[in-house]
Amino acid sequence: MNISMTHLPILLVAVPILMSALMIFLRSNANVQKWLNVSVSFAMMLIxxxxxxxxxxxxxxxYEVGEWGKYGIVLVADLLSSGMVVLSSLVSFLALLYSLDYIEGKSLNSTYHSLFNLLVAGLNGTFLTGDIFNMFVFFEILLLSSCGLVIANEKGGVTKSSDKMEATFKYLILNMIGSIVMLIAVASLYATVGTLNMADLSVKISAMTAAGTLPWHTYAIALLFIVVFGNKAAIFPMHYWLPDVHPTAPSPISAMLSGVMIKVGAYGILRVFFLIFRDALFLLQPTIILLALVTIIIGAVSAVGQNDVKRLLAYSSVSQIGYIFLGIGIGSVYALTAALVYLVNHAIAKSMLFLTSGGIIHHAGTRDMRQMGGMNKTTPIMSVAFLIGAMSIAGLPPMGGFIAKFILFDAGLRAEYYIPVAIALFFAVFTLFYMFRAWLLMFWGETRDVEEYGEYSSHKPSLMIALPIVSLAALAFIFGVYAEPLIALAQAIAEQLIDPQPYIDAVMTRVVR
Structure with missing residues (x-):
């Protein structure tokens, strides 16, 4: 194998970290800074x-960093981790491109660029790491970088600084509690098993289970990880931070948070439980399904009553993550395939919707949909993009969301989970209602009262604003009419999750000496 190819995993983590530092030194030359950042982000997507x-x-x-064996930093690229890195690299590149014309000049400097790169490094590291402690480290990088990005100023922003600080503080506190819980879980796991390498943990826990020597508190540790990953994914009852953070964050950061960041929680469940806590997963499946259904219900019902477009999209994300966890809870190869297809389609559609909402808010000068109306005449691109995103989230053909919902419900029926499927299907109707209500309020009907709310901004979406939105809209459509490659990849990932032995063998052969 070519030596350059063997270093691809470390490049995806190290380059964004180096770029984060470089952005600070380039603060005096904004043009070089932003175009270098975009170029490197595009290169990361290709890699x-x-x-x-x-x-x-x-x-x-x-990939081993150094020669420390199972005690060192190990990066593992299987289909799940490499697929998630592609998704995060795609969304981050498009969000960064969008940022160039969206984030206010003073904030689009070394701080924003630096933190954005740290966020990307944290995402890629989380997906690629082969040991549980470094997953914790990358979680902390994600937390700190995302907090800094949430409070960045938007061009024409309508959010008060005090609201930004309050939402960021809530996000920081709740996720710091999650960090403490994760640190306790990781330390307890190491004290119990004596290793942090996930493949080695899998082997040793399986051996202890077979020998009947696995301590009972190992299942309590597994529950702690449910709390940790549930908090990251914003599932009930750990979803309270998300509806406040999404509306106050700049729209490209909202796209990152909803498109990729909350998927980190789903990834954590897939990686840690299907690899390490397989027996505990079997016992916890009913709990995961129950939490998924409650999350679907609360998110959907809360979204129906929202007039703030970004808060509506935030509650929608809560509801939609529940569908992903429903597939994980069912746990068959077909259900996991459905969950993964759903994850990708939601990432694309919701990222597009948040980017579109940024343009809408800039044009209208408000997030309140009741103060909009008739914008189909002034921003037709935004109207079409929002419609495509709404159709995908609602699960209507020919968008990718239809394929995702169809195979998820089919998987549930095949596994004889009739009641959960019926509940999920019923609240999918809520999704249809609140998404199309939003579209009609903003883009159709009478143009808003000029005397009361003022004229719409004459600013038209620039190429940097429109290109990411159009690209994501195209992907949402493509994954609906030509879903076979995505489904094939998702099925291959699901099969690796159900049978993690190839992952274990690859790591144990290489690093455990």
């Missing part, structure tokens, strides 16, 4: 695609 193709064709890639 992530190459890595996925390499894993698809050549098998799991294991």
């Amino acid at each position: 992530s695609i190459i890595l996925l193709l390499q894993v698809w064709n050549g098998g799991i890639q294991v």
